[in-house]
Amino acid sequence: MQTDNLLKQISFIKEIDKLKYILRKTKLFNSDRNENDAEHSWHLAMMTIILAEHSNKPINILKVLKMVLIHDIVEIDAGDTFLYETTKSHTNTEQELIAARRIFGLLPKEQADDFIAIWQEFEDGVTDDAKFAKSMDRLEPLLQNTSNNGGTWAEFNVPYEKVYEKKKAIKEGSTSIWEYAENLINESVEKGILKKND
Numbered sequence: 001m002q003t004d005n006l007l008k009q010i011s012f013i014k015e016i017d018k019l020k021y022i023l024r025k026t027k028l029f030n031s032d033r034n035e036n037d038a039e040h041s042w043h044l045a046m047m048t049i050i051l052a053e054h055s056n057k058p059i060n061i062l063k064v065l066k067m068v069l070i071h072d073i074v075e076i077d078a079g080d081t082f083l084y085e086t087t088k089s090h091t092n093t094e095q096e097l098i099a100a101r102r103i104f105g106l107l108p109k110e111q112a113d114d115f116i117a118i119w120q121e122f123e124d125g126v127t128d129d130a131k132f133a134k135s136m137d138r139l140e141p142l143l144q145n146t147s148n149n150g151g152t153w154a155e156f157n158v159p160y161e162k163v164y165e166k167k168k169a170i171k172e173g174s175t176s177i178w179e180y181a182e183n184l185i186n187e188s189v190e191k192g193i194l195k196k197n198d
Contacts, residue, residue, distance in 0.1 A: 004108075005108045008106060008107055008108050009107060009108065009111075011106050012103070012104075012106040012107045015076070015103060015106055016073055016076070016103070018076045019036070019037045019038045019041070019072065019073060019075070019076055020036050020037070020038040020039075021036065022036055022037040022038075022072070022075050022076065022079070022080055023035070023036055023037075023080070024036065024037060024040055024080050024141075025080070025082045025152045025155075025156070026040075026140075026141040026144045026145065026151060026152055027144060027148055027151055027152075028144070029143070029144055029147045029148070030147050030148065031148070032148075035144070037072045037075055037080065040072065040140065041068060041069050041070075041071070041072055042069075043140055044068035044069075044133075044136045044137060044140060045065050045068050045069055047068075047136045047139065047140065048061065048064050048065055048068055048132070048133070048136055049061065049065070051136070051174070051177065052064075052132075054174045054176045054177050055128070055132045055173060055174055056128070056131070056132075056172075056173060056174055056175055057128040057131075057132075058128070059128055059129050059132050060129055063118065063129045064129050064132055064133045064136075066115075066118050067118055067119075067121070067122040067129065067130065067133040068122075068133050068136055068137065070104075070115055070118060070119055070122075071119060071122045071123075071133070071137065073099075073100075073103055073104075073119075074096040074097075074099035074100045074103065074119070075096075075099075076099065076103060077095070077098070077099035077102060077103065078093065078095045078096045078098075078099045081093075082152070082156070083138075083141070083166055096123075100115075100116050100119050100120075101116065104116050104119070122134070125169075125172070128173075131172040131173040132173035132174065133173070134169055134170075134172065134173060135169065135170040135171075135172065135173030135174050135177060135178075136173070138166065138167050138169050138170050138181075139170055139177060139181060142163075142167055142181055142184060142185070143184075145188075145193075146184050146187075146188055146193070149193050150188065150193035150194055153188075153193070153194050154193060154194075157195075158194075159194075159195055159196060159197045160185070160188075160189055160194050160195060160196040160197070161196065161197055163185060163194060164182075164185055167181055167182075167185060168182075
């Protein structure tokens with residue numbers, strides 16, 4: 001006999017398929033195809049498993065995996081906000097909170113409450129788990145852009161100063177990964193694929 005919980009969970013599983021249709025501004029490595037949110041989340045999950053040893057503090061890997069897998073689900077309703085967007089806030093907007101309540105609310109209450117809390121923890125970025133999750137979220141597009149001759153930096157005329165400001169959040173989760181990322185940013189300037197403001 002089908003339980004009420006199972007039906008709610010299947011409804012949620014069907015709903016999150018829509019994440020595959022949310023296109024990001026960044027493109028796949030060495031590619032001209034835009035990445036979708038589901039691909040992004042999967043990649044962050046793999047990065048979390050592989051790079052966890054570089055976290056500044058001990059982390060709960062399962063919790064970080066949950067964070068990176070669900071952090072963009074709200075974009076099914078709210079849409080993707082480009083990290084370097086200047087006309088719209090990239091922080092936890094009211095629209096995203098409404099989306100979180102609707103989409104996670106499809107789940108049984110205990111799971112829904114857990115997912116909303118994990119999503120909120122990621123958005124707040126205060127705990128060690130959230131800091132590491134956010135460092136993964138900032139690293140992946142950096143790797144993509146450097147593989148694509150500047151990628152979205154070149155396409156949207158994003159200057160070095162703005163890239164550096166946004167990416168330095170990586171240091172909160174991992175100083176060693178930030179050291180690597182900072183070198184990549186500086187090398188990008190030397191290669192001419194990232195421009196400094198005059």
